[in-house]
Amino acid sequence: MSQGSSYFVKPLCLTGEKPVCIDVCSGCCCSTRYSFPQKKEVVSKMRCAHYGVQCCEGGECAPKCCTTDVKPIQSTAFGGVGVPMHKVKINEEYILCAACCCMATMFIPETDADARGCEVLDRRLCCEMDMKFDMAPETPTDYAVYIDNIYQYACISPTTCFKGMARVSCMMIKYAFPCDDEVPFSIACCGLVLVGESAKFKSPAPFRPSSAALVGGVESSSSKGEYLPSNLGSSSMSQQHGVPVAVAVPINGAPESTEMER
Incomplete structure (x- = not known):
């Protein structure tokens, strides 16, 4: 249906590797393009024209009508599209709370790139929305410093009523109806699973039931089953x-x- 992307890139115009500004747009039988400094793949000649009437070319007066020597846009003009994105690694998830078909979880990021950005994935019948913001590139030395946003709307074959996930840094919200292996049916509060499967998710350490009662930071004798x-x-x-x-x-x-x- 539609898609787009935006990136923050390194100012390689200072070294001459990239132009200061460039814009290429093509639709139907019309195209709009500009580049500074001039890039042959985008603008073959420097000219000034309006509504098919040219008044100058290459800095000199050259009046023409209906100029036909404009070259097509070359494929190399669309550079910088499709920057590889870092894939967030999630090894273990800790459940915070759950209400039937939705839950809130957390994970421990291994690197700074794993804790960056936001992701939204939503599927409803035959519609899918996939959005990512402030993501890290796959290789830090690439042209793109970080990915500002990537979005995609698509029509898909329906496989469920609705299912989705939203991640902000290391916190996640998941939901699915009907429930599946990724979002199992469960009811939980403060990491304590009351109903449902808990093998897939771990309980946070502050909320785990402890077998030893601590009194003043020291294990009491009553917790060992002794009475003095x-x-x-x-x-x-x-x-x-x-x-x-x-x-x-x-x-x-x-x-x-x-x-x-x-």
């Missing part, structure tokens, strides 16, 4: 004439007099 009475083999502090005196407490609970008390 508070008066078993312990010692207490008592005061005698205003002076703290250690008192040993035996197992039976009867205090014994210490040497200091004697």
Whole structure:
């Protein structure tokens, strides 16, 4: 149906490798083109004309009517289209929340390029929309610094009612009806899956159920299944004439007099 792309590129016009500005457009039996400095593939001759009447050519006065020596646009004039894009690598996904046929997940990017950009893919019956913004190129040394936007609208054979995905940096929103392997039916909150399959996605570490209860950063003895009475083999502090005196407490609970008390 339609497609387009836009890129931020390196200013190679400073070295003379690329022109300062260039525009090539062709449709039906008409074409519009300009280039500075002159590029032979785009503009064969420098001339000034309007509505088929030429007044000058190459900086000199050369009046003509209905100029016919305009060369067709060469294929090399459309350079810079189709810059290879970096494909984001997603090894493991962590589920944040889910509601039946939609879910929110996160992943850990391996490189800076994996965390850049936004992607939107939406399929509804026979219509598909694919959009990407601020994506990194496949090779950083390419002419394009980064891909501003790429969009495509197409008619496809319907395979589902609707299905889509939206990614912003390392966060993703997925939805599908009916559900499939990529978006399984599930109900989850804060990484805890209540209903549905959870083998495909991991639970974030802060929300995982821990087998050991931590008290003050130290594992408590009760979490190990042990119970120690508070008066078993312990010692207490008592005061005698205003002076703290250690008192040993035996197992039976009867205090014994210490040497200091004697």
